[in-house]
Amino acid sequence: MAMADAEVVGSTATPTAIPTRVRRLLLAVPLERAAVIGVVLVLVFGGLCGWLGYRVHRERSAEQSRSLFLEAGKQGAVNLTTIDYQRAAADVQRILDSATGTFRDEFAGRSDSLVNVVEQAQSTSTGTVTAAGVESMNADAAQVLVALSVTTTNLGAPVQQPPRYWRMRLSVIRVGDEAKISKVDFVP
Helix, strand or coil: CHHHHHHHHHCCCCCCCCCHHHHHHHHHCCHHHHHHHHHHHHHHHHHHHHHHHHHHHHHHHHHHHHHHHHHHHHHHHHHHHCEEHHHHHHHHHHHHHCECHHHHHHHHHHHHHHHHHHHHHCCEEEEEEEEEEEEEECCCEEEEEEEEEEEEECCCCCCCCCCEEEEEEEEEEEECCEEEEEEEEECC
């Protein structure tokens, strides 16, 4: 066993020896040049990470906006198609609360007559979203398409009327932290 120990001690090859090619390459590159290359690599990787982080942030922000606009459009369509004669004034107020701009102004101007008609006819309508999607969008506004199934009952009509199917294009805009309906078009 003493002989084996002597061989290891006398050996010139060590497990951490640097190959000759690598040693020549390291000696050929001045220290300043290596530092510059290191800094450039750090900057490149830092810039890449920053760019990727920005893209992820932008995509998350766009997805949050899309979700906000889509939910506001769906809820606005349900609000417009769900009115009960027993609480018509509150239902109309709910529509007004989710609206803005000229659409809100025009709807507010007709809201009293709508409440009267609904109460006199003892009408109840219930809208259910069957499909919805964002047609187009930017940071502050979107066009939302909503398909609905609307069931209606009233005093003079048979109890079981078949549902009506409507499609709406709602213009939705950001107002502070929420989104509101600014325009409604019925799509054939």
